[in-house]
Amino acid sequence: MTSAYRAARILTMNPGCPEIVDGCILVDGGRIVAVVPWKDASGPCRDLGDVTLVPGLINAHAHLELSHMSGMLPAGRGFEVWADGLFAALRDQRVCRGDVERAVAAARNSGTCFVADVVGREAAMVRSVLEAEGMGGHLFRELSGRRGLPDFSAADRPGPWSPSVHALYSTAPALAREAKGWCVSRGLPFSLHLAEVPGENELFLGRGGEFAEFLRARRILPKGFAPPGMSAVAYASELGLLDGRTLAVHCVHVDEADIGILVRSGAGICLCPRSNERIGVGEASAAALHATGATLCLGTDSLASNDDLDLWAELRAVRALLPTDIPLWDLLAMVTIHPAKVLGLAGEYGSLEAGKRAVWAVLPPDFTEHP
Ligand SMILES: [Zn+2]
Known part of the structure; x- marks a missing residue:
């Protein structure tokens, strides 16, 4: 009826x-x-x-399994201090189902209907909460280090998911390629954190620096790491990781050449302005990316680096970085049609029209x- x-x-x-x-x-x-x-x-x-x-909003980047870390980590003191706080919290505390339920319910109440969520050990619980709360979701099973792709079995991972890599400073290039290839061969989306941290480009260009030391001291750099001699974005492109089905998350530290690479690749560039500010990694080049016609998406990141998972608050934050006369269409596209396209959901979500x-x-x- x-x-x-x-x-x-x-x-x-x-x-x-x-x-x-x-x-x-x-x-x-x-x-x-x-x-x-x-x-x-x-x-x-x-x-x-x-x-x-x-249309119901799409959050293109979250980590629901960090939902117990609200207000817990150091703010505004840079990535290294924040990450050390995260590692300690991951060691000492485990997320409860109730934390994830509250986060998902609040996101739904603020108009979100779908979350692209990065998961680790809590994948099954996150999926079960999404289903119970009536929230759509794509789970990105995050990989790092250099071990090959795990033996993913569809049976124990119901619902849409695909592998993603954490970042190119924490993941061996061969594994990143393999994961992207896996996604391409199955027509599935892929995701990675890219150019988020000041110092990422210096590391890849072989100039050392504080971030490189931080990674070495904590054994985060994959064994045998050799600087490729190019920027983070150029490296991702060189590895074949960027195309219209990739969500490149953050893209804070990008220059004109990097922006050209991102736009030509057609990748979805997922900005997380409130997370960037909270951690203290800098401001995304939202205006330059928008001016060149990038496929901009928006994510809240996790409660470990944000107050809430409210995409309207995220839109207000990104709007402050964009020209004041930006059309409403362009703003709404970041949380509707753009992420729907990159995630392969264009037949289901993203606009209000017949069949969806x-x-x-x-x-x-x-x-x-x-x-
Ligand atoms: Zn993230």
Whole structure:
């Protein structure tokens, strides 16, 4: 049976009809049948009132299994201090299901319908919470070091997932290539943290530095590491890791040449501005990336480096780094159509149009061009 929902304004993120004033969404079996002006609809309908509907939001980068670390780690003192705090917390404490449940429920209440989540040992629990809370999710099983790909068995990992690598300073290049190849051969998305830390480029260029010393002292650099003599982004490209199905997360320390590489590759560039600020790694080049037409996505990162998993707060943070006249479409694209495309979800999520899942976020009447 078809249900109808009326709202004062619908921002569809469908380029064919981006905005409908006094619109109506017809739904059958959890799928959208049509999005039409109210005057063209007929039959009984639920009037949602003076609100704006947008597609359910997609968080392109989180680590739900760090949800117990809210407010626990040192802030604003740089990556090395933060990471040492993280290692200690990982040693001493384990996340509870309740922490993940609360994080997912709060994300859902703020309009998020799908999370691309990086997981380690808690993959099964995270999946189970996502399912119980009715949240869509793609799990990136994170690899580091130099051991080959684990023997992934589909049976013990229900739901969509694929391998990802932590970062090129912690993962052997052969393993990174193998993981990306695995994803490519199965048509699955891939993810890595890239150019997040000041000092990453110096390390890869063979200039040493504080970050290189930090990694050596903690035995994080993969055995046999040899600087490739190029920037982090150029190295990722050289290894064949960047294409339209890769989420390159952070991309804070990029120059013009790096931005060119990222844009030409078509990779989704996932900015996490509040995490960058909290840890103290610098400001993402959001304006330069946007100006060159990069496929920008947005992630909250984890509660170990953010106050919450609210994508509206993340949008406000990224907006502060972008030109004031940025179109609303471009902002919403970062949390809807762009991540949907990179994650391979374009047939399901990202816009309000016929055939897609009937999931939307409801915005209050005072919502303007400034989310
Ligand atoms: Zn992360």
